[in-house]
Amino acid sequence: MKILLVGSGGREHVLAWKMKQSAKVKELYCAPGNGGISDVAECVDIQATDIPALLKFAKEKKIDLTVVGPEAPLTAGIVDEFEKHSLKIFGPSRAAAQLEGSKAFAKDFMHRFNIPTAVYKTFDDIKKAKEFLHNVPFPIVIKADGLAGGKGVFICQKFEEGIEALEQIMQQKVFKDSGNKVVIEECLIGEEASILVVSDGKDYVILESSQDHKRIFDDDQGPNTGGMGAYSPTPFITKDILGKIDARIVEPTIRGMHKEGHPFKGVLYVGLMITIDGPVVLEYNVRFGDPEAQAVLPRLKSDLVEILLASCERRLNTIRLIWDKRSCVSVVMCAGGYPGQFETGKEITGLEASNDKDIFVFHAGTKRQNSKFLTNGGRVLSVASLGDGIADAIEKVYKAVDKIKFYRCFFRRDIAAKAIRKATRRTVPMR
Ligand code: AMP
Ligand code: GLY
DSSP: OEEEEEEOSHHHHHHHHHHHTOTTOSEEEEEEOOTTGGGTSEEOOOOTTOHHHHHHHHHHTTOSEEEEOSHHHHHTTHHHHHHHTTOOEESOOTTTTHHHHOHHHHHHHHHHTTOOBOOEEEESOHHHHHHHHTTSOSSEEEEESSOOTTOOEEEESSHHHHHHHHIIIIISOTTGGGGSSEEEEEOOOSEEEEEEEEEESSOEEEOOOBEEOOEEEGGGEEEEOSOSEEEESOTTSOHHHHHHIIIIIIHHHHHHHHHTTOOOEEEEEEEEEEETTEEEEEEEESSOOTTHHHHHGGGBOSOHHHHHHHHHTTOGGGOOOOBOSSEEEEEEEEETTTTSOOOOOOBOBOGGGGGSTTEEEEESSEEEETTEEEEOSSEEEEEEEEESSHHHHHHHHHHHHTTOBOTTEEOOSOTTHHHHHHHHHHHSOOO
């Protein structure tokens, strides 16, 4: 088969690496790809959002399957466009991608199907939104409706912060038209976790659980980022909680989207808060999580291409997933200044750390220059390790991370530490 992968981050590197292992794959292209991806796929100089150019390429090369990594082309309708031309593509239609593309759509959908989520109200008028803030308890969460590159959520501790968030989103339009509407919702308390589900519109398979670390600094301090590291599985999703996630959230979401005429084909990412009342949806995304994919997919023993094809061909009910029982921890290495301003073009050394069979160095923002790799983004690398349990995986991954160097490189030192703390708490006698 000939496969075209769309995207350029760490998520796309792990997808390319995993798909390349499939006996089905003869040729693998990635548009636009990055330095590391060029080791496993032929990188094509087309941006992920240039749908006409991607379509032209897929037709010319007679691509058998296109796999879309990021959300922007999905919400812009790449799947509808490819399917109109009878090309096979893994991902949701534009209508189904609204689950991520519009938080107001997602909230109203959850409300209609009784799916647990924070109590909310939607506004398209800043005056009314401001008035509403007079009558709510703080902290409160304010979210821009549309895509905002993971920056559109404000946790407001007091009234003045709420007003400031509304002005930034709806008046100054810092997220452009994504801020035409806002969702204001209750602030949930609990432990965050992520579940990835592959669906064909009717049937689905749930992948192993994971937990991301969104804040920039250790102990969840500082601003939110795209994700600083993840691990899988997470002890915060027990068998009992997973049963609840399936029955209360995943099943009604897939059924509801089908019922409303937008069957969800592709990966549904459910961002959860595990509260004392059980799992509650924080957000839906319509693609693999980044860096969750780098922690989950190294544990998948089954052929990924076979799973993605089964989703496109509506036969996921025939698929059983096989998992490596070991744990995986993935640490994101960033360029100094991220998530604000940072420099690029700096040489990366120590990449031979990946010579160990249990260590995977996935590239996010890198480019190749002859035999060297240079930094080319804020999140530069995503280093992952398999280990016999979380503690072993943590030890191995940080040994590898410590060997890799580039100008003003930084990373969190506490990825997956919460999993260890949780395990330790459990062993304390209840007396
Ligand atoms: P989202 O993009 O909706 O996942 O939000 C980004 C981050 O904001 C989440 O990962 C949470 O850390 C936080 N967040 C979002 N909604 C809520 C909420 N209702 N209560 C508490 N934290 C939230
Ligand atoms: N790790 C968060 C995301 O992919 O949206």
